[in-house]
Amino acid sequence: MASRRSARLAGMVNSTKLTDLTPPLPPPAVSRKRKAAHAPAADEIEANEAEAVPSTPRRRRTTKPTTELPATPTPAAVSLIAEEAHTQKPKPAAVTRLADPSRTNALLRSPKTSRIIVPAPVEPVPSKLQASTLTLTPPPTTTTANILEEACAHLIKVDPRMRPLIAKHHCRIFSPEGLAEQIDPFESLCSSIISQQVSGAAAKSIKARFVALFNPPPDARAPSAAAADITTTTPTFPTPSAVAATPLPTLRTAGLSQRKAEYLQGLAAKFAAGELTAQMLADAPYEEVLARLTGVRGLGKWTVEMFACFALKRMDVFSTGDLGVQRGMAAFVGRDVARLKAKGGGGKWKYMAEKEMEELSARFSPYRSVFMWYMWRVEETDVSTME
Template sequence: MEKLQIKGPYNFDLVLDRLSLDPLNAVDKLNRSVKVPLLIDGQPIAAEVTATGTTEKPEFNISGLEDPYKKKAMKRLTHIFQWHVPLEKIHAHFQNTALKKIFDEHYGTPLVLDFDPYSCLLKCIIHQQLNLAFAHTLTERFVKTFGFQEKGVWFYPPPEKIASLTVEQLRQLQFSGRKSEYVIGIAKEAAEGRLRFDELDMKSDEEIMEELIRLRGVGPWTVQNFLIFGLGRPNQFPTADIGIQNALKKLYNLERKPTIEEINEYKKSWAPYLSYASLYLWRSIE
């Protein structure tokens, strides 16, 4: 078992609240733990992260890691849970903004990534234009039909598996025909080596937008969500996101959703942490 101490604030209980929204995640709120599916050098690993500290003094036990994958697995977990990001500095940035109350209410909420960039992109495609409840149901069907389970955690199906599927097989799960084509198309790009997620992480936000936007079914909203939850980029704000628009409507007591021009004006003072502004706005209505 590995033990880890990081600098606070870091509220792992709020992390578990958000992770528990997805039925695929193996969350145990009582024991303050979550099992994390990791693919390290093609090897499936079920790591378990358990909080033992407080928001101000965060401490964790990490189990399920074995040599020769332990070092890479810890590096990946650090990236997923953003243990290296100083939240105190980010919290202070928002104290003189309209988001102060939300940041105080959700104090110490980190930007936690999806467990794998490839599965994050697929999930973004599946979630397009769906309400959150059905989006999670559809994703759960997809993973439990074509993915696999290891030590109590579910792994998304690998690109090679999805690339071999037909549109009709996904339509049987209640995918639309077009969404089926998009998911299979992205899997083919990854399986045939044209879409490399390890290389994406070394590129700028603008370069990633330019590369992914060429894929069928991928628009700006999808790329922005992928940049936030797939790669952990700190300064993305999906202006067209309905949830963010509703959160801003609530925040500013508007009778209608804000216009794009109004949103662009609101967000000026939130840079360079727009991804955190997005996260806390989502949290304010979840």
């Protein structure tokens, strides 16, 4: 009997699965209040918040730009220097005149009388493109019609890598059309002071309000004056004597700072007294122009360099302190400007030392202004595939 019972129990154990021997789990408790499952009570929320450990989210890693903003806003921001929105008459035809890369080639207008200044006569400069010793006729002279062509030919001759730059970009400021524009030097210098350390849009707005101070609306004038000027629609830039006689608080209502108002009034006094004239700016050597203008409060070396290039249209100006020129020259000689981190004096970034810039640019004289203009655009053109 005992052996039969043991065999029967062994068979039952073998035929039974282990899962059948495991006791079933109790069914999950179903809450009678279903809303409580979706909306916990206020005390539960407070308990959960108390248990939660506050954590500070990770700060996203941001890469700092490798280059600082240009300390010298070139060349777009200096366009206000040569802008004649208030006094420029309809553009005259490009009349061919004698030109000289070492002198002023712009048509300057007297700030006092608005007459065109005629530069003192100079000996004609033989053309570098068509001069020939085999002909008996005198060689052609350099004029406003061919001076840009001669300049570009000289740049390419010095360094063939200039060819794609010149082919892609047209240097309008030294073209026959650019040299035909009439420039008021007093207005251009005032514009350069107004545009210092402000955006281009802000500079234009301040300049417009500055001009409006001296051009009241017709209804604010005397009846006779309003009737006489009823056909005048374009405001005129004020004369130096008018600006010099205007109190500083009145000048500041145009949006000028106290210092800029003093700079404009001091510059106007120089022109009104005859210490600065359009004739001097047209005839004087560049070194004298640089010395006379940097002696005026508010006009630094870079400002005068940009004025000489863009307003006076002098073609042998070069600025070593311009950050855009530094960057362009570094890229032009094949350096990786994105990784260049050589710091210069004053904590400002420098892409190339001034001495090296002067040595490289000296080869392009007497057309260093044109070379400088193209250095601003060197990164827009691939110069590494020259054959």
